[in-house]
Amino acid sequence: MKKFILSITAVIYFASSAMAIDPVLNPLITAMPSLSIAPDARAAGLGDLGVATTADLNSQYWNAAKFAFMESQGGLTANYTPWLRKLVSDIDLAHLAGYYNIGEMAGGIGASFTYFSMGTVQLTDDSGQAIQDCRPNEWSLDVSYYRKLHEYVSMAVALRFMYSDLNNGINSSTSGSSQEMKAAWTMAADIDLYYRQPIDIPMGTSYFALGFTLTNLGGKMSYYDGGQHKNFIPATMRIGASYELPFDNYNKLTFNLQADKLMVPSRLSRFTEGYDPNDQSTWRMSDDQYSDMTSVSGIFKSFADAPGGAAEEFKEVRWGAGLEYTYNRQFFARLGYSYENYYKGNRNYVTVGAGFHLSIFSLDVAYCIGLASSNPLDQTMRFTVGFDLAGIKDLVNNKK
DSSP: TTTTHHHHHHHHHHHHOOOOOOOOOOOOOOOOOOGSSSOHHHHHHHOOOSSOOOOTHHHHHHGGGGGGGGGGSEEEEEEEEEETTOOOOEEEEEEEEEEEEEEEEEEEEEEEEEEEEEEEEEEOOSSOOEEEEEOOEEEEEEEEEEEEESSSEEEEEEEEEEESSTTTOOTTTTOOOOGGHHHEEEEEEEEEEEEEEEEEEEEEEEEEHHHEEEEEEEEEEEEEEBGGGOOOOEEEEEEEEEEESSSSSSSEEEEEEEEEOOOOSSBBTSTTOOOOOGGGGBBBBBHHHHSSSOHHHHHHHHTTTTTTTTTHHHHTEEEEEEEEEOOOOOOOEEEEEEEEGGGTTTTOOOEEEEEEESSSSSEEEEEEEEOOOOOOOOOOTTEEEEEEEEHHHHHHHHOO
């Protein structure tokens, strides 16, 4: 039981990262890796990006500041992903989100709820004997406030509660109380910025957008009494750009690019006690040193701790590129690509997606095509449905 948390977290990460076994790999492993899974079909169809795309109902996850540019007063959306279906049949991600514009000067409020079920897992004690089955799960609840700072600029802040239960309270009866696992929780915050400016061109009005977010800035999580083995949460910095190019009044093409960097320290680190750049055996940080590092210290060290220096730090950046075609603001076709360095996760895949939007209802789907050999993300699908509150209100009033 003592090593269960490390084992299950690593399994989830390595499965979702599609990594091969190699002693020189140095991935960034966190608690609650489910927070790094893109929940919505639109972003998934664009290569898992959304920090600078046009505002939509799922902006709460990517960049809540985008809500300030929504044309409607409010909306709700539901997302569902059958996760890692090539490996197991009972892991699912569900995500609910919504927003409400209070007023142009007052801003608005967004919120979302994410639930990740890891299926059925058989627990064993330290000797390898089966105890019983459990259903590990993780969930988070967040609320944001957003408003425009300028005609082209908006900002948002969000507060998030995170909860992770990996064993449903089931422990080995032979373990000491300090080694008994428990559910872990913590609080975190997001800071979001969004810039969107119209540019007049001969074909009409194009739009250039930039997005910047710092997400999951908060405490660490511990699954043991006494706070042993504290785990970092997936604090992430995202930077993105988008350009919307119209061809006429009905057709337009949007180009999107995004870079993500986990602000989490490496286990193979230059800050290890007794570090020797010529001796790889000194690169692994001890559990105690890693656990005692504060969240703030970990964020700053994450930009300069890789043994390979700046070259390895650059490898920790995940890149996404996406292309979206829109017809009459109702029909959408999407193509995306996601790249992650082999030694940092190797999540390399192409995505395709489609969408159909009306004034009241929207439907989006996405499909992942893995490029790495034996990629468990291959054939992953995502589904999103959305509802526009203003459209529903208008429909009800017209019926009256």
